[in-house]
Amino acid sequence: MLTVYEESWPHVAMLSHWEVFAPDERTIRAATYFGSRTSNNLLRDEKVTLVFVNETMSYYVKGDATLTRERMSSDGSNSLFTITVAQVYEDVLEGAAIKTGITFSKSSGAERHEDLFLELVAG
Numbered sequence: 001m002l003t004v005y006e007e008s009w010p011h012v013a014m015l016s017h018w019e020v021f022a023p024d025e026r027t028i029r030a031a032t033y034f035g036s037r038t039s040n041n042l043l044r045d046e047k048v049t050l051v052f053v054n055e056t057m058s059y060y061v062k063g064d065a066t067l068t069r070e071r072m073s074s075d076g077s078n079s080l081f082t083i084t085v086a087q088v089y090e091d092v093l094e095g096a097a098i099k100t101g102i103t104f105s106k107s108s109g110a111e112r113h114e115d116l117f118l119e120l121v122a123g
Helices: 037-045 110-122
Strands: 002-004 010-012 020-024 027-033 047-054 057-069 078-090
Touching: 002 037, 010 037, 020 110, 027 037, 027 057, 027 110, 037 057, 037 078, 047 078, 078 110
Parallel strands: none
Antiparallel strands: 002 010, 002 047, 020 027, 027 078, 047 057, 057 078
16 A cells, blocks of 8 residues: 655555455455554545555556544554545556565464454445
8 A cells, every 4th residue: 555645755555455355346445553654644645556466467556545434343453444446557567477476374363354354344
């Protein structure tokens, strides 16, 4: 997830598959840490770019974020934002295929993230 600092510098935040959910093609729900630079940037500017990459594709999704819930009930350290998709770009270069994506492994303590994801799904 990319947002912009007040000083106009890009800010990057890595979100896992537990923290992002798209209920439809024009809406994305995202969990970010309450009070983080990312959350503060979204509150101030509302503009966001999400980057989705795996071994078969690479997309940039631009949108407008609104705060849906300041503190999520499943994990009060996270805020819930709803992103309205404005633009989607595919990034592909013939002859330069992506071979692997970013992967996460489930470890102890993942149950908390599963509850967070279920709250994203429920909205």
